[in-house]
Amino acid sequence: MDLEQTKIPQATAKRLPLYYRFLNNLHSQGKMRVSSKELSEAVKVDSATIRRDFSYFGALGKKGYGYNVEYLLSFFRKTLDQDETTKVALIGVGNLGTAFLNYNFTKNNNTKIEVAFDTNKERVGQKVGGVPVEHIDDLENKITDLTVAILTVPASAAQGIADRLVDAGVSGILNFTPARITVPNSVRVHHIDLSIELQALVYFLKHYPLTGEEEEEE
Ligand code: ATP
Secondary structure (H helix, E strand, O other): OOOOOOOOOHHHHHHHHHHHHHHHHHHHOOOOEEOHHHHHHHHOOOHHHHHHHHHHOOOOOEOOOEEEHHHHHHHHHHHHOOOOOEEEEEEOOOHHHHHHHHHOOOOOOOEEEEEEEEOOOOOOOOEEOOEEEEEHHHHHHHOOOOOEEEEOOOHHHHHHHHHHHHHOOOOEEEEOOOOOOOOOOOOEEEEOOHHHHHHHHHHHHHHOOOOOOOOOOO
């Protein structure tokens, strides 16, 4: 890519998805340009920082004009498609949630659980596996730049939480609860029920044992 993107500082890179989402909204409203003041108010980053960030993208705002939305968006699209780490939220710090937080997915993957949520007062305010646990009431405030969430709450809480996640802009949910959740078509849900997987394995071992030869027995 010929754009200057090799030396973007991490702190700037972290703000890209924020800018990106806001600019996308502007773009879909048909806006062609935006001032750093407008951006600053929307994404809650001071305008000096925004100007500095944007200078790394080769976007120099013009006085009285601001920034070209289309240009910035095309830059962000190219940049964000690279090897950026996807930040993930986890909801429900029970046994399973705790295990995921301790494991985190950073070893083989460019995904990382950044924040977790629970209702349990004893958990809220703690860190598990280095990840802060927030109260579920703060969900909308704390996941403004996250698009992926892992659900490890009880089944009865799954749909309500999923609705809130979707409203907050989450577009991918890894659902470990046995509940089938309903989401808009634009949201992807992957459903993993570990107990069913285990039962299925046991069933297959019993009824379709592998012989170690070329074919499975009936
Ligand atoms: P697991 O099912 O992961 O083994 P568990 O048996 O320890 O967990 P569950 O009752 O399944 O406990 O609850 C998982 C976690 O979800 C608990 O820490 C619980 O406090 C939390 N939780 C329950 N309801 C909600 C909710 N509405 N929002 C957020 N967290 C919740």
